[in-house]
Amino acid sequence: MSRKVKLHRIAHARAGDKGNTSNVSVWVYDPGDYPLVKAQLTAERVKAAFPALIRGPVRRYELDQLHGLNFVMEDALEGGVNTSLGLDSHGKSWSYLLLGLEIDVPENRRPD
Amino acid sequence: MLRLGCGAGFSSDRLEPAIDLAEKGKLDYLVFETCAERTLAFAHRDRKLDPKRGYNPLLPQRMRGVLPAARRNGTRIVTNMGVANVPAAVATTIAIARELGLKGLKVAAVLGDDVTDELGPDTPLFDHHGRTIREVGLPLVGANAYLGIDAILPALEAGADVVITGRVADPSLFLAPIVHRYGWRRDDWPALGRGTVVGHLMECGMQITGGYFADPGFKDVPRLADCGYPIAEVAEDGSATITKLADAGGLVSARTVKEQLLYEVHDPARYLTPDVTADFSRVEVRETGRDRVEVRKATGTERPPTLKVTVGFDRGYFAEAGVSYAGPNATARARLAAAILAERLDRHPEIRAERRIDLIGINSLHATAGASAPESEDVRVRVALRTADRSAAETMLWEVEALLCCGPAGGGGFRGQITPSVVTHSALIPRERVRTSVELMVA
Numbered sequence: 001m002s003r004k005v006k007l008h009r010i011a012h013a014r015a016g017d018k019g020n021t022s023n024v025s026v027w028v029y030d031p032g033d034y035p036l037v038k039a040q041l042t043a044e045r046v047k048a049a050f051p052a053l054i055r056g057p058v059r060r061y062e063l064d065q066l067h068g069l070n071f072v073m074e075d076a077l078e079g080g081v082n083t084s085l086g087l088d089s090h091g092k093s094w095s096y097l098l099l100g101l102e103i104d105v106p107e108n109r110r111p112d
Numbered sequence: 113m114l115r116l117g118c119g120a121g122f123s124s125d126r127l128e129p130a131i132d133l134a135e136k137g138k139l140d141y142l143v144f145e146t147c148a149e150r151t152l153a154f155a156h157r158d159r160k161l162d163p164k165r166g167y168n169p170l171l172p173q174r175m176r177g178v179l180p181a182a183r184r185n186g187t188r189i190v191t192n193m194g195v196a197n198v199p200a201a202v203a204t205t206i207a208i209a210r211e212l213g214l215k216g217l218k219v220a221a222v223l224g225d226d227v228t229d230e231l232g233p234d235t236p237l238f239d240h241h242g243r244t245i246r247e248v249g250l251p252l253v254g255a256n257a258y259l260g261i262d263a264i265l266p267a268l269e270a271g272a273d274v275v276i277t278g279r280v281a282d283p284s285l286f287l288a289p290i291v292h293r294y295g296w297r298r299d300d301w302p303a304l305g306r307g308t309v310v311g312h313l314m315e316c317g318m319q320i321t322g323g324y325f326a327d328p329g330f331k332d333v334p335r336l337a338d339c340g341y342p343i344a345e346v347a348e349d350g351s352a353t354i355t356k357l358a359d360a361g362g363l364v365s366a367r368t369v370k371e372q373l374l375y376e377v378h379d380p381a382r383y384l385t386p387d388v389t390a391d392f393s394r395v396e397v398r399e400t401g402r403d404r405v406e407v408r409k410a411t412g413t414e415r416p417p418t419l420k421v422t423v424g425f426d427r428g429y430f431a432e433a434g435v436s437y438a439g440p441n442a443t444a445r446a447r448l449a450a451a452i453l454a455e456r457l458d459r460h461p462e463i464r465a466e467r468r469i470d471l472i473g474i475n476s477l478h479a480t481a482g483a484s485a486p487e488s489e490d491v492r493v494r495v496a497l498r499t500a501d502r503s504a505a506e507t508m509l510w511e512v513e514a515l516l517c518c519g520p521a522g523g524g525g526f527r528g529q530i531t532p533s534v535v536t537h538s539a540l541i542p543r544e545r546v547r548t549s550v551e552l553m554v555a
Contacts (some may be wrong), residue, residue, distance in 0.1 A: 008330070012327065012330065012331055012367065012371065013371075014324065014325075014371040014372070014374070014375055016374075016375045016376035016377070017376065018376055018378070019239045019537075019538065020239070021378070023374065023376065023377060023378060025370075025371060025373075025374035025375070025377075027367065027370050027371065050480075050481040050482065052480055052481070052482060053480045053481040053482075059378075059379075061378075061379060061380055061381075061393075063374075063380060063393065063395075065394065065395075065396060066370050066373075066395070066396075066397065068370055068374070070374045070377065070378075070380060072378045072379075078480055081149075081150060082150065082427070082534070082535040082536055083427075083498070083535060085466065085467070085468035085496040085497070085498060086468065086470075086476075086477065086479070086480070086496075087470065087472070087476050087477055087494065087496075088477045092324075093477045093478065097478055097481050097483070100483070
């Protein structure tokens, strides 16, 4: 049995920008959750979750010793800080887009 | 042990904690990083309008704030606050030093990053599908190469108390003092990689001491209002401990360090700078005490043969305007306002392209991602427009303001502004085509 929790409950994240490429690093609070997140939060899943925003490829880099994943999303900033008409033209808040995704965790996982 | 502090991580960063660091940090060096890509393009515009401008507008306050303590404590200052006008920044600093009675203060200008004249119309832009400068079809504002430690070290060797640069790679501002102190070889790539990770961690200031981090109930930060800037204690082997002043707010933890480690990083094994191809992929971080985190095991390989160049173009104007609705049925009234605005603005052909309307409180930041709040009782209609035509920008502001009398009920709080717009792209230049120099002035 499993239940869904928002990634925000089990991980933290930070977004950065270079041109029209956004990167979001995701770090689990508890190293015990890293295998779950690594298995479920794939580059394909991130790309598929926001098709209108992330127009280019998504690559994922893994820092296993630090229990973190780095998502590099090309053509994902509405043109980037130069050309975006959005309020958040750096995509600073993209970290919380990813943290809004859900992860299946086993029912018997320790309580939050 | 070498002690480095960071007193600014971006152009508008806070001042008081930098003065605290200068006074109490027992620092060898205090670094101010204030130069983002767009900052530079805007600074080029400023300098064209007034040859005395084009450097960081907060430079006078920062220098007045920290120079006396830095002089007293033997702390040297390294900064890219020169932005697009290093000579004017140096002249201003010298004048301030004299005014403060800091006779004999040596201020160095690091020159050579402006490569506007080196680029031709056929230079390709690697972040723009290889299109050339000519194909962008916009007036060129200026082009600057990212310089590295090779440009900064001669200023330190000349004994400068204050080193002022324009465009340099952010980590190089920190790596140069480390290399200067420990005499590392310029091709000791693993050591330069270790020093670069220190610079990378420090360059955004409070982003490693609790800024850009707090998430109440999940990641709490003590006394964020008084958050301090970071200090790095760097050992001769390049390992380092990140910390802060004990009485400053904020925190340094494995989590704050990890988030910053990959900030604006793509492949962690290949972080390109003018100095080295740094490898952060096997970095280890360890909490060794309260607000103390040790960082080890960065490395590096040979530096790239080319330097990155930021090329700025004039893109006309960016106009933004808004009106707010609150209380019962606010969401419906805001939606109606957005709909009639779109209808009115569509009648102006010049306001159809590059326009966006958001409902702040319903869907704005994450609108393109498809996220939306169902209902809010405090909604702002926001219009953004980019245009080469100033009168189009003015027309847009007029139509938004007109909503006050000719829009839905209860609209208020109109604000509108028109600001210059720049676009930047990136090119590469062989490093031998970039000639740098240092000029020393004495107060």
